[in-house]
Amino acid sequence: MAITRPKGTNDLLPPGSPKLSPLISAGAHAWLTEKARHVLERAGAQRIETPIFEEAELVKRGVGDSTDIVRKEMFTVYYFGDHGGFILRPEGTAAIVRAYLQNGLKQLPAPLKLWTSGPIFRAENVQKGRYRQFHQVDYEVLGSSDPLVDAEAIALMVDVVRELGLKEVRVKLGSIGDPADREAYNVYLRGLFTSHADRLSDDSKDRLTRNPMRILDSKSEGDQQLLAELAVKPMLDFLGDEARAHFEAVQGYLQAWGVPYTLDPSIVRGLDYYRRTAWELHHEGVGAKSALGGGGRYDGLAEILGGPPTPGIGWAFGVERLLLALDAEGVTLPQGEGPLLYVVALDEENVPHAARLAFAARAVARAEFAYRAMKPGGAFKDAERRGVRWIALLGSQEVENGTLSLKNLHSGEQRVIGVSELAAFLEASSLTPPLHRSPHETHRHDRPPLPHPRRANRDPAGLGEPPPRSGRPDLPGTA
Ligand code: HAM
Numbered sequence: 001m002a003i004t005r006p007k008g009t010n011d012l013l014p015p016g017s018p019k020l021s022p023l024i025s026a027g028a029h030a031w032l033t034e035k036a037r038h039v040l041e042r043a044g045a046q047r048i049e050t051p052i053f054e055e056a057e058l059v060k061r062g063v064g065d066s067t068d069i070v071r072k073e074m075f076t077v078y079y080f081g082d083h084g085g086f087i088l089r090p091e092g093t094a095a096i097v098r099a100y101l102q103n104g105l106k107q108l109p110a111p112l113k114l115w116t117s118g119p120i121f122r123a124e125n126v127q128k129g130r131y132r133q134f135h136q137v138d139y140e141v142l143g144s145s146d147p148l149v150d151a152e153a154i155a156l157m158v159d160v161v162r163e164l165g166l167k168e169v170r171v172k173l174g175s176i177g178d179p180a181d182r183e184a185y186n187v188y189l190r191g192l193f194t195s196h197a198d199r200l201s202d203d204s205k206d207r208l209t210r211n212p213m214r215i216l217d218s219k220s221e222g223d224q225q226l227l228a229e230l231a232v233k234p235m236l237d238f239l240g241d242e243a244r245a246h247f248e249a250v251q252g253y254l255q256a257w258g259v260p261y262t263l264d265p266s267i268v269r270g271l272d273y274y275r276r277t278a279w280e281l282h283h284e285g286v287g288a289k290s291a292l293g294g295g296g297r298y299d300g301l302a303e304i305l306g307g308p309p310t311p312g313i314g315w316a317f318g319v320e321r322l323l324l325a326l327d328a329e330g331v332t333l334p335q336g337e338g339p340l341l342y343v344v345a346l347d348e349e350n351v352p353h354a355a356r357l358a359f360a361a362r363a364v365a366r367a368e369f370a371y372r373a374m375k376p377g378g379a380f381k382d383a384e385r386r387g388v389r390w391i392a393l394l395g396s397q398e399v400e401n402g403t404l405s406l407k408n409l410h411s412g413e414q415r416v417i418g419v420s421e422l423a424a425f426l427e428a429s430s431l432t433p434p435l436h437r438s439p440h441e442t443h444r445h446d447r448p449p450l451p452h453p454r455r456a457n458r459d460p461a462g463l464g465e466p467p468p469r470s471g472r473p474d475l476p477g478t479a
Helices: 026-042 056-063 068-072 093-102 147-164 179-194 202-210 212-217 221-230 241-257 319-328 348-361 376-385 396-401 419-431 439-445 453-457
Strands: 053-055 086-088 112-121 133-142 169-175 277-283 291-297 312-318 341-345 367-369 390-394 403-408 414-418
Touching: 026 112, 026 133, 026 147, 026 319, 053 056, 053 093, 056 068, 056 086, 056 093, 093 112, 093 133, 093 312, 133 147, 133 319, 147 169, 147 241, 147 277, 147 291, 147 312, 147 319, 169 241, 179 202, 179 212, 202 212, 212 221, 241 277, 277 312, 277 319, 291 319, 312 319, 341 348, 341 376, 348 367, 348 390, 348 396, 348 419, 376 390, 390 396, 396 403, 403 419, 414 419
Parallel strands: 341 367, 341 390
Antiparallel strands: 053 086, 112 133, 133 312, 169 277, 277 291, 291 312, 390 403, 403 414
């Protein structure tokens, strides 16, 4: 029997693959990550990469023993002579804080803004938008507890979705207070749920002893029903003075900048390290319960991991969820460009010449050649399938004269040039966008202004206009 990929994982495929969708397009993933990089690096974030697997203790302590991630969703990796197993990373934050502490990044100017992207692993129940290997784009800021940093982090998240062309996104903002506020809230929740414990799911009975707040993000329908019946007070009602002042300051900045958000008093987030500001971005197209991304402040995490007190805040997007949302909004995603030049020999003896021309052209552009001679009709068909822009047919005449007959398969234009002119010609041509211009290219250059509160009616989410549909966008790294 043929071996298939593990449940909850995806192969990311090249352009033109049968059944290609944005979710599994390697080009769409690269395009999205590049867009996020563009926004984040302009804001001063620097790339960091941590290992795909970490000590189990890092995840248990960092993410929290009472979370679903630690209790049910960790992939453990063993090897011969193992010391007890590593964990495939179920998120990026704990590892970035570990790397910050371990590598003395505290010595860099604060606040230090970092970003990363890559695969994340959680053994969840698989459904649309919920996978066992998925990808995140992650942004973290270490070394400042200023609410201005919180507001900037949220604004950057909105900038990323706007850069992608997404429109129908809601920012749901809350606060989960300081540890003492959370403790008070847990006392309240324990009091409330204890007399109804028999109606709680088994998981939530366990949560009731360990960390009652986790009952609020239970995925069990019965638990959610009970929550609604009991009209549970939100965490926001339990904020202490300092956390409340911090939260109000964050909102003040967001309002001043016109960054749209709605207050969501019920936000608790699924990880234990959060305190104070917490938020999620939601989109109708991926379902009410599935966030596009989320984040929050985690000032106590460095100490939990054995380091000195270090304030921190950050967020992560789920790349697959963003791609589903883009698809739901009908934004056409890049499939990838074909080669700029395709050299086809008309006779077998000229195939090596065609290859040598393509090798030389690679100094300036993506250039390919046909591995066998073809007749012109077959060559054009083959080139079209490959998404070629310029085809060069090479016969003995051209080899003798040192010329090339070129045809642009997008515009129909024909040119005869000397072989010595090829590099300059391709260089000039690679600067011209393909005939079908990318909607995303247009978007990048004509960036919409920050949403203004007065525009709220036309654009309820205030995220700016999406780019027009259709097109053949450029991919990062393709000439
Ligand atoms: P999170 O909310 O657990 O936060 O995950 C962030 C995003 O990853 C989610 O909003 C969702 O889009 C995506 N995601 C989560 N689980 C899955 C899944 N099974 N399949 C597909 N996508 C998924 C964190 O991971 C925090 N580390 C974020 C953060 C950074 N907080 C502070 N800094």
